[in-house]
Amino acid sequence: MSAIASPTATASARTRRTGLPREVLLLGACAILLALIAARFPGFVTPANLANVFNDTSILIVLALGQAAVILTRSIDLSVAANLALTGMVVSLLGAAHPDMPIVVLVLVALGLGLALGAFNGLLVWKLDIPPIVVTLGTLTIYRGMAFVLSGGAWVNSFQMSPAFLGLPRALILDIPVLSWIALAMIGLALVIFNRTSIGRAWFATGGNPVAALYAGIDPGRARFMAFCFSGTIAGLCGYLWVSRYAVAYVDVASGFELDVIAACVIGGVSIAGGIGSVGGTVLGALFLGIIKNALPVVNVSPFAQMAISGAIIIAAVLLNTRSERKAGRIILRNTTVLSGKPT
Numbered sequence: 001m002s003a004i005a006s007p008t009a010t011a012s013a014r015t016r017r018t019g020l021p022r023e024v025l026l027l028g029a030c031a032i033l034l035a036l037i038a039a040r041f042p043g044f045v046t047p048a049n050l051a052n053v054f055n056d057t058s059i060l061i062v063l064a065l066g067q068a069a070v071i072l073t074r075s076i077d078l079s080v081a082a083n084l085a086l087t088g089m090v091v092s093l094l095g096a097a098h099p100d101m102p103i104v105v106l107v108l109v110a111l112g113l114g115l116a117l118g119a120f121n122g123l124l125v126w127k128l129d130i131p132p133i134v135v136t137l138g139t140l141t142i143y144r145g146m147a148f149v150l151s152g153g154a155w156v157n158s159f160q161m162s163p164a165f166l167g168l169p170r171a172l173i174l175d176i177p178v179l180s181w182i183a184l185a186m187i188g189l190a191l192v193i194f195n196r197t198s199i200g201r202a203w204f205a206t207g208g209n210p211v212a213a214l215y216a217g218i219d220p221g222r223a224r225f226m227a228f229c230f231s232g233t234i235a236g237l238c239g240y241l242w243v244s245r246y247a248v249a250y251v252d253v254a255s256g257f258e259l260d261v262i263a264a265c266v267i268g269g270v271s272i273a274g275g276i277g278s279v280g281g282t283v284l285g286a287l288f289l290g291i292i293k294n295a296l297p298v299v300n301v302s303p304f305a306q307m308a309i310s311g312a313i314i315i316a317a318v319l320l321n322t323r324s325e326r327k328a329g330r331i332i333l334r335n336t337t338v339l340s341g342k343p344t
Helices: 007-018 022-040 047-072 080-097 103-127 132-151 163-170 178-196 198-208 210-215 220-246 257-267 279-298 303-328
Strands: none
Touching: 022 279, 047 080, 047 178, 047 198, 047 220, 047 257, 047 279, 080 103, 080 132, 080 220, 080 257, 103 132, 103 163, 103 220, 163 178, 163 220, 178 198, 178 220, 178 279, 198 210, 198 220, 210 220, 257 279, 257 303, 279 303
């Protein structure tokens, strides 16, 4: 009996139909964008500045990897920024109340709380069969409300945070901030999970065709639950990274950031219909957004025009994805006898 096609095989088939891989197109788009900016502001493309752009985009990259896992299963996580805000508030309050608490403990608290919030989303989707957009729209409000209740609406400022709490993301290893190293480590981890593990293949199969995935022995509900857990854990980590990097925690931190995270996935070629996407495309989609957000202020584009430009790019990416999927289709079972139940 043939197995479910690997993500790599699916991506290759799609590449043959569309000519060039999405990753190559995105690399070309980033190069053209940098060339246009460099024509007027050469200093923007220096290695040091590009490293700063990557560092500025690191949290978006990490969050987009978790969101990509969720979208691959035909779901969506609108609560990812609220998860970040609540987790960031909890660890900043803990750090302020216990300045001597080891930073490792605070990071573990952030990871555990993020996992719990993601698992709550996943359980509602899996066990109660509630549409993911409804669940996460509700928990978005719940998590923001919990952050308000815990803090009483007050801010946690930098003078309330210990030097160790603030210093970790800024610490340098080989002249590269730890925040960038964390993003690189998460990219490597995602590459392994997406392409080399059974749960990664289950995410692709569930999004590609849930019925066929069920016949192949995959529980789509469990796969979605695991994707939400993965996304939630990453959001928890980013909660600590966000408040320590910007040295402030408040209820509306990262408000609306979930839209940037989803946009990075869509621009990177992750199909909103599920089953298609890659780690490389997601990272490049986030970097493309990061370059735009860093470059537009440099060329004196107004904030309102920046929002319009970002929205136009997202619509163009969705249109491109829709046309590509129409040509490629989404096939996850090579052997149709699996569906008919006949032995092979």
